[in-house]
Amino acid sequence: xxxxxxxxxxxxxxxxxxxxxxxxxxxxxxxxxxxxxxxxxxxxxxxxxxxxxxxxxxxxxxxxxxxxxxxxxxxxxxxxxxxxxxxxxxxxxxxxxxxxxxxxxxxxxxxxxxxxxxxxxxxxxxxxxxxxxxxxxxxxxxxxxxxxxxxxxxxxxxxxxxxxxxxxxxxxxxxxxxxxxxxxxxxxxxxxxxxxxxxxxxxxxxxxxxxxxxxxxxxx
Amino acid sequence: xxxxxxxxxxxxxxxxxxxxxxxxxxxxxxxxxxxxxxxxxxxxxxxxxxxxxxxxxxxxxxxxxxxxxxxxxxxxxxxxxxxxxxxxxxxxxxxxxxxxxxxxxxxxxxxxxxxxxxxxxxxxxxxxxxxxxxxxxxxxxxxxxxxxxxxxxxxxxxxxxxxxxxxxxxxxxxxxxxxxxxxxxxxxxxxxxxxxxxxxxxxxxxxxxxxxxxxxxxxx
DNA sequence: ATCGATACTGATGGAAGAATCACTATTGAC
DNA sequence: GTCAATAGTGATTCTTCCATCAGTATCGAT
Numbered sequence: 001x002x003x004x005x006x007x008x009x010x011x012x013x014x015x016x017x018x019x020x021x022x023x024x025x026x027x028x029x030x031x032x033x034x035x036x037x038x039x040x041x042x043x044x045x046x047x048x049x050x051x052x053x054x055x056x057x058x059x060x061x062x063x064x065x066x067x068x069x070x071x072x073x074x075x076x077x078x079x080x081x082x083x084x085x086x087x088x089x090x091x092x093x094x095x096x097x098x099x100x101x102x103x104x105x106x107x108x109x110x111x112x113x114x115x116x117x118x119x120x121x122x123x124x125x126x127x128x129x130x131x132x133x134x135x136x137x138x139x140x141x142x143x144x145x146x147x148x149x150x151x152x153x154x155x156x157x158x159x160x161x162x163x164x165x166x167x168x169x170x171x172x173x174x175x176x177x178x179x180x181x182x183x184x185x186x187x188x189x190x191x192x193x194x195x196x197x198x199x200x201x202x203x204x205x206x207x208x209x210x211x212x213x214x215x216x217x218x219x220x
Numbered sequence: 221x222x223x224x225x226x227x228x229x230x231x232x233x234x235x236x237x238x239x240x241x242x243x244x245x246x247x248x249x250x251x252x253x254x255x256x257x258x259x260x261x262x263x264x265x266x267x268x269x270x271x272x273x274x275x276x277x278x279x280x281x282x283x284x285x286x287x288x289x290x291x292x293x294x295x296x297x298x299x300x301x302x303x304x305x306x307x308x309x310x311x312x313x314x315x316x317x318x319x320x321x322x323x324x325x326x327x328x329x330x331x332x333x334x335x336x337x338x339x340x341x342x343x344x345x346x347x348x349x350x351x352x353x354x355x356x357x358x359x360x361x362x363x364x365x366x367x368x369x370x371x372x373x374x375x376x377x378x379x380x381x382x383x384x385x386x387x388x389x390x391x392x393x394x395x396x397x398x399x400x401x402x403x404x405x406x407x408x409x410x411x412x413x414x415x416x417x418x419x420x421x422x423x424x425x426x427x428x429x430x431x432x433x434x435x436x437x438x439x440x
Numbered sequence: 441a442t443c444g445a446t447a448c449t450g451a452t453g454g455a456a457g458a459a460t461c462a463c464t465a466t467t468g469a470c
Numbered sequence: 471g472t473c474a475a476t477a478g479t480g481a482t483t484c485t486t487c488c489a490t491c492a493g494t495a496t497c498g499a500t
Binding site: 042122126127129130153155156158159162163164165166167168169170171173174177178181186189190193194196197198199202 | 262342346347349350373375376378379382383384385386387388389390391393394397398401406409410413414416417418419422
């Protein structure tokens with residue numbers, strides 16, 4: 001969001017001190033990310049965060065002007081990270097429909113692979129479904145590609161993203177509250193059904209949604 | 221939730237005083253409902269609510285023990301109201317697939333007909349997708365009926381509800397943030413696509429999702 | 441008409457946590 | 471080696487709002 005311009009234009013010294021500052025900021029964002037995941041969204045105090053970041057309390061205010069600003073940064077980072085991860089995992093696939101399917105399936109599997117990230121998504125993901133930066137544009141790009149190649153039948157990309165994202169969040173929520181469900185089965189089913197939704201036959205959708213899945217490289 | 225047993229068993233007097241109490245309680249719940257809709261979910265103070273209900277601050281604690289309890293009551297009421305409304309509007313329809321389609325389309329139209337209710341749904345609906353009371357069981361019942369009659373192809377009802385509910389919430393959120401979109405077009409599209417998702421052909425889905433819609437009788 | 445019961449009231453207490461600011465420690469320039 | 475600049479610190483202040491409770495108004499019963 002506010003990338004906090006460490007503008008290189010005026011300062012010719014991008015050295016040591018700047019690195020220090022950046023590292024502290026990163027520590028804060030990372031800690032916020034973690035606490036946001038572990039404890040539900042709000043009621044995480046600034047004190048808790050600075051504590052977790054192993055940073056003085058006051059330091060917070062030399063990086064952010066409010067708690068919301070930090071939370072926003074943490075969320076954006078999380079979304080970005082996952083987006084990049086998806087892109088790298090899915091980049092090799094040739095079939096746009098499979099790219100879509102794999103993205104959905106991998107994101108659903110977050111429930112297992114990165115439970116905290118999954119919780120963050122469920123908690124706050126909705127607000128970022130229509131955001132101009134982060135995962136949403138990426139998803140829209142993929143859907144558009146699939147539509148252009150004739151693999152999927154999509155009317156309005158924005159609506160499509162809303163439906164897909166919403167359904168994905170709904171399923172993530174379901175998986176979170178019902179530990180008895182088989183994560184893989186359910187998420188593969190979701191992918192299959194979403195393909196059907198966009199005009200694919202049940203049989204073909206099923207085939208695509210059960211192809212072997214590229215693995216996510218380990219994250220931060 | 222806690223229906224606060226005004227149990228008629230012991231007290232043979234369900235009269236005046238009780239009515240007063242009930243009215244006050246209703247005023248609180250209604251006010252909470254309204255404020256919850258107008259201002260985003262949290263950060264609505266008890267003081268604001270009692271003010272809006274035109275009731276003394278202290279009164280709150282003779283009806284509820286915490287803010288969450290009130291919020292829960294308000295949410296449940298909202299869900300119940302909408303559920304009853306849907307049932308009465310959709311009860312005449314014979315085709316289970318049309319029942320489903322009409323429910324989705326009518327709920328999407330909340331964006332226009334009851335904007336505050338729509339906001340409430342988007343804000344907090346996710347948590348009630350897996351609830352044991354309210355809209356979720358009702359939706360599951362309808363989906364099950366459609367599956368049993370062979371009109372829709374559904375694997376697991378719970379997953380289906382999560383997907384449908386999530387997609388619906390996603391679209392409601394989209395409509396809220398993008399006022400330029402045509403509510404009717406988008407929600408009909410959603411219904412059509414959801415029917416496709418459950419095995420219906422595009423053509424038939426389109427037909428069902430554009431049939432004339434029963435109107436919601438005016439609410440409270 | 442009087443009395444007891446209870447729904448209601450709002451001033452007060454008190455906890456939680458956001459924001460401030462005067463101070464120290466560290467860094468890079470000369 | 472000294473100095474200026476800036477990152478970092480945490481005790482303190484300020485704000486917000488939940489929760490309490492002693493008191494008042496209203497109601498039904500006798």
